[in-house]
Amino acid sequence: QxxxxxxxxxxxxxxxxxxxxxxxxxxxxxxxxMAWFRQAPGKERAFVSGITWRTGSTNYADSVKGRFTISRDxxxxxxxxxxxxxxxxxxxxxxxxxxxxxxVLTTSRTYGYWGQGTxxxxxx
Numbered sequence: 001q002x003x004x005x006x007x008x009x010x011x012x013x014x015x016x017x018x019x020x021x022x023x024x025x026x027x028x029x030x031x032x033x034m035a036w037f038r039q040a041p042g043k044e045r046a047f048v049s050g051i052t053w054r055t056g057s058t059n060y061a062d063s064v065k066g067r068f069t070i071s072r073d074x075x076x077x078x079x080x081x082x083x084x085x086x087x088x089x090x091x092x093x094x095x096x097x098x099x100x101x102x103x104v105l106t107t108s109r110t111y112g113y114w115g116q117g118t119x120x121x122x123x124x
Contacts, residue, residue, distance in 0.1 A: 002026040002113045004096045009118030012086055016122070020081040022096030022115055029077040033099045036070065036081045037108055038092035038120075045095065049081060050104030059104040064090075086122045093117040 008020040020036070035050035049060045049070040058070050069082040079096060097111035105111075 002098070004098060004113055004115035006094065006096050006115045006118040009094060009120045011121045011123065014086060014088055014122055014124050016086050017082070017084045018086065018120060020083065020094055020096075020118060020120075022079045022081075024077045024079070024096075024098065027098065027113070030074040031100065032113075033101050033104055034070075034072060034079040035097045035099065035104060035111060036079075037095045037097060037111075038090075039095070039117075040089075040092040043092075045108050047106035047108070048094070050106070051079065052102065052104055054102055057104070059106070061106075083120070086120075088122045088124045091120060091122050093119050 003025045005023045031053050033052045036048040037045050038048050039045040051058045051070045067085045072079045095117045096115040098113040099111045
């Protein structure tokens with residue numbers, strides 16, 4: 001049974017940092033492209049960042065480029081999202097997702113496994 005468990009969310013002031021983690025089990029983690037999505041109240045789930053399993057190449061939404069960094073540790077079956085210079089508009093529930101695709105895809109329907117989400121709140 002596949003499980004993706006996010007952690008690291010919380011309340012932070014604008015300009016601060018958080019590091020999200022997503023621990024995976026029940027799958028061959030090193031063969032999955034991993035991504036982070038987020039969903040703010042009243043909005044659709046949106047792509048944030050992804051990292052491929054094959055080459056480790058990364059992709060970011062324009063809104064987070066230069067502020068967020070995705071990484072993975074295949075030995076720990078974990079993907080991370082380092083979030084710096086946080087803004088109030090980054091407030092959302094952040095979800096981890098896994099896909100067998102070779103490249104990072106930005107549409108949520110292409111990801112077969114999802115975590116339960118972790119809340120990130122950035123105060124102004």
